[in-house]
Amino acid sequence: xxxxxxxxxxxxxxxxxxxxxxxxxxxxxxxxxxxxxxxxxxxxxxxxxxxxxxxxxxxxxxxxxxxxxxxxxxxxxxxxxxxxxxxxxxxxxxxxxxxxxxxxxxxxxxxxxxxxxxxxxxxxxxxxxxxxxxxxxxxxxxxxxxxxxxxxxxxxxxxxxxxxxxxxxxxxxxxxxxxxxxx
Amino acid sequence: xxxxxxxxxxxxxxxxxxxxxxxxxxxxxxxxxxxxxxxxxxxxxxxxxxxxxxxxxxxxxxxxxxxxxxxxxxxxxxxxxxxxxxxxxxxxxxxxxxxxxxxxxxxxxxxxxxxxxxxxxxxxx
Amino acid sequence: xxxxxxxxxxxxxxxxxxxxxxxxxxxxxxxxxxxxxxxxxxxxxxxxxxxxxxxxxxxxxxxxxxxxxxxxxxxxxxxxxxxxxxxxxxxxxxxxxxxxxxxxxxxxxxxxxxxxxxxxxxxxxxxxxxxxxxxxxxxxxxxxxxxxxxxxxxxxxxxxxxxxxxxxxxxxxxxxxxxxxxxxxxxxxxxxxxxxxxxxxxxxxxxxxxxxxxxxxxxxxxxxxxxxxxxxxxxxxxxxxxxxxxxxxxxxxxxxxxxxxxxxxxxxxxxxxxxxxxxxxxxxxxxxxxxxxxxxxxxxxxxxxxxxxxxxxxxxxxxxxxxxxxxxxxxxxxxxxxxxxxxxxxx
Numbered sequence: 001x002x003x004x005x006x007x008x009x010x011x012x013x014x015x016x017x018x019x020x021x022x023x024x025x026x027x028x029x030x031x032x033x034x035x036x037x038x039x040x041x042x043x044x045x046x047x048x049x050x051x052x053x054x055x056x057x058x059x060x061x062x063x064x065x066x067x068x069x070x071x072x073x074x075x076x077x078x079x080x081x082x083x084x085x086x087x088x089x090x091x092x093x094x095x096x097x098x099x100x101x102x103x104x105x106x107x108x109x110x111x112x113x114x115x116x117x118x119x120x121x122x123x124x125x126x127x128x129x130x131x132x133x134x135x136x137x138x139x140x141x142x143x144x145x146x147x148x149x150x151x152x153x154x155x156x157x158x159x160x161x162x163x164x165x166x167x168x169x170x171x172x173x174x175x176x177x178x179x180x181x182x183x
Numbered sequence: 184x185x186x187x188x189x190x191x192x193x194x195x196x197x198x199x200x201x202x203x204x205x206x207x208x209x210x211x212x213x214x215x216x217x218x219x220x221x222x223x224x225x226x227x228x229x230x231x232x233x234x235x236x237x238x239x240x241x242x243x244x245x246x247x248x249x250x251x252x253x254x255x256x257x258x259x260x261x262x263x264x265x266x267x268x269x270x271x272x273x274x275x276x277x278x279x280x281x282x283x284x285x286x287x288x289x290x291x292x293x294x295x296x297x298x299x300x301x302x303x304x305x306x307x308x
Numbered sequence: 309x310x311x312x313x314x315x316x317x318x319x320x321x322x323x324x325x326x327x328x329x330x331x332x333x334x335x336x337x338x339x340x341x342x343x344x345x346x347x348x349x350x351x352x353x354x355x356x357x358x359x360x361x362x363x364x365x366x367x368x369x370x371x372x373x374x375x376x377x378x379x380x381x382x383x384x385x386x387x388x389x390x391x392x393x394x395x396x397x398x399x400x401x402x403x404x405x406x407x408x409x410x411x412x413x414x415x416x417x418x419x420x421x422x423x424x425x426x427x428x429x430x431x432x433x434x435x436x437x438x439x440x441x442x443x444x445x446x447x448x449x450x451x452x453x454x455x456x457x458x459x460x461x462x463x464x465x466x467x468x469x470x471x472x473x474x475x476x477x478x479x480x481x482x483x484x485x486x487x488x489x490x491x492x493x494x495x496x497x498x499x500x501x502x503x504x505x506x507x508x509x510x511x512x513x514x515x516x517x518x519x520x521x522x523x524x525x526x527x528x529x530x531x532x533x534x535x536x537x538x539x540x541x542x543x544x545x546x547x548x549x550x551x552x553x554x555x556x557x558x559x560x561x562x563x564x565x566x567x568x569x570x571x572x573x574x575x576x577x578x579x580x581x582x583x584x585x586x587x588x589x590x591x592x593x594x595x596x597x598x599x600x601x602x603x604x605x606x607x608x609x610x611x612x613x614x615x616x617x618x619x620x621x622x623x624x625x626x627x628x629x630x631x632x633x634x635x636x637x638x639x640x641x642x643x644x645x646x647x648x649x650x651x652x653x654x655x
Contacts, residue, residue, distance in 0.1 A: 224337070224338065224339060226339065227338065227339065227340070227365055227366070227369060281335075283337065283344070285339070285344050287339075287342065287343065290339055291339075292337060292338070292339050292344060294337055298332070298333075298334075298335075299335070302524065302526070302538075303524050303525060303526035303535070303538065304333060304348055304505055304514075304518065304523045304524050304525065305346065305348060305505045305507045305512050305514070305523070305525055305526075306507070306510070306525070306526045306527075306528060306535070307507075307510055307511065307512055307525055307526065307527045307528065307547045307548075307549050307583065308510035308527075308528035308549055308551065308553075308554075
């Protein structure tokens with residue numbers, strides 16, 4: 001189903017648009033969506049709060065094609081991914097969106113401040129932590145404002161750090177160079 | 184791994200470690216395990232909050248004069264208060280959670296903090 | 309996918325239930341309304357209790373200032389204007405209490421009379437604390453009672469009012485606390501608090517319940533600090549007690565307490581304490597005073613007139629007079645239990 005949906009998305013994008021960048025975005029988004037959908041099936045102590053594995057695609061998009069593409073890939077992924085999973089406009093969607101926006105913000109800031117000093121690994125770790133912190137903040141303030149939730153934060157952050165390191169290592173193997181100039 | 188990456192990873196590890204200290208750390212004071220504290224209210228506000236294991240003499244100013252609170256041997260008492268009937272002093276040494284002494288004319292309340300374990304939630308009088 | 313979506317929240321709830329701090333009764337004490345106020349809330353959020361105590365303390369202090377019988381303020385000003393006999397615009401913070409006071413005086417057949425402020429002043433029960441001094445002369449009391457101040461002397465027309473009797477001097481002390489606690493409990497409900505007891509100087513209103521048990525209340529013995537009886541509350545009820553031990557002075561070996569009989573102008577002697585359970589705190593507060601003055605002789609009649617179904621009176625010999633509805637709820641905590649006489653409220 002996932003592959004089918006990704007191909008559909010690609011086809012639609014090919015039919016509507018013609019630029020090379022659009023195709024790129026579509027392919028990367030399709031890839032990210034596949035990860036997003038797989039991730040949705042992962043259990044999490046707080047529903048909707050996910051490690052953000054799809055961020056690896058965002059980071060790669062950033063490194064390969066720059067900030068604009070990364071934003072597009074990320075937002076398309078959240079939108080289409082949640083449509084596929086069936087969580088569009090639900091709290092889960094809100095959390096996905098928050099995670100995506102938080103990691104985009106962190107990546108934007110990091111590349112602007114220290115773009116030349118960071119590789120995919122650092123970026124992935126940053127994105128993962130921002131993703132988790134953003135999601136947790138929204139989950140805690142808007143969805144379940146229960147003090148017991150705070151006890152979960154260290155565990156969630158540990159998971160985010162580990163996933164960030166893992167995806168960062170993979171991303172570095174795929175793309176060992178440093179990012180292009182700041183957005 | 185670049186030097187920047189290293190810095191990011193170290194900072195991330197520190198953040199995660201801090202979160203453990205912050206949210207899984209030792210329970211804060213006021214729990215049963217901690218030493219008892221005496222709280223002194225003057226008017227509508229908290230004037231002082233002191234541990235019972237350290238001897239002290241506190242002067243609490245109020246509309247009628249000065250209420251003297253003495254802390255000694257793990258207990259607190261109202262040693263002197265401007266009220267003419269000595270109601271505040273008559274409460275004696277306050278030791279257990281929930282014990283209190285009040286000077287209404289001087290608007291001073293002295294109470295031992297902690298959850299009381301009595302059979303009643305509230306007393307009607 | 310759908311199974312996960314359904315399963316995860318339930319797992320989460322279990323997890324939260326397992327590691328969350330269980331709700332507990334948290335208590336904050338403060339000085340407000342001229343007395344010690346104790347706010348107990350059943351919650352896991354300690355901070356909420358502090359915040360609620362702060363809000364309630366501010367509200368009660370505001371009301372206390374507005375309704376103070378002998379310090380300058382809205383009620384003091386109202387008393388000045390009532391004494392002139394001329395018509396004036398009522399202070400909005402005082403007007404609802406005057407109307408309530410009129411109803412309470414009428415319902416209690418004059419045994420509860422908030423227009424007798426001058427009598428309380430004569431006895432020296434105005435002032436936060438009093439030195440030992442002689443009770444007033446019988447002649448002074450007679451002269452004062454002959455002026456016959458009554459809440460009915462106050463003519464209220466919309467927001468305009470005047471007094472037919474210049475001797476009317478309001479002292480709302482008999483039910484202002486009840487009225488204030490009622491307003492404060494409404495404020496607690498607005499803050500989203502569902503399970504709480506607000507105890508102001510011994511009189512209380514309880515809402516909700518702490519978990520799956522009812523609130524447990526101890527009623528003080530009039531002779532000691534000990535507990536005479538206990539009762540359980542759940543829902544929304546007020547418990548008010550008037551006792552001769554509350555405000556009093558001793559002169560030449562005789563004790564004079566603050567519950568004055570409007571008929572004699574002297575402390576009522578037929579009771580040691582009266583406890584009333586009623587939803588409305590202001591009415592419970594006034595009824596405890598009125599039934600104290602009524603004594604065993606008119607207990608049933610005054611309770612019926614005031615619409616009080618649950619009341620208990622401890623007489624000077626230590627015997628307990630109570631309504632059957634009260635007897636169902638009271639559990640004596642002292643051995644041996646005092647002798648009990650059941651009286652059905654009836655006119």
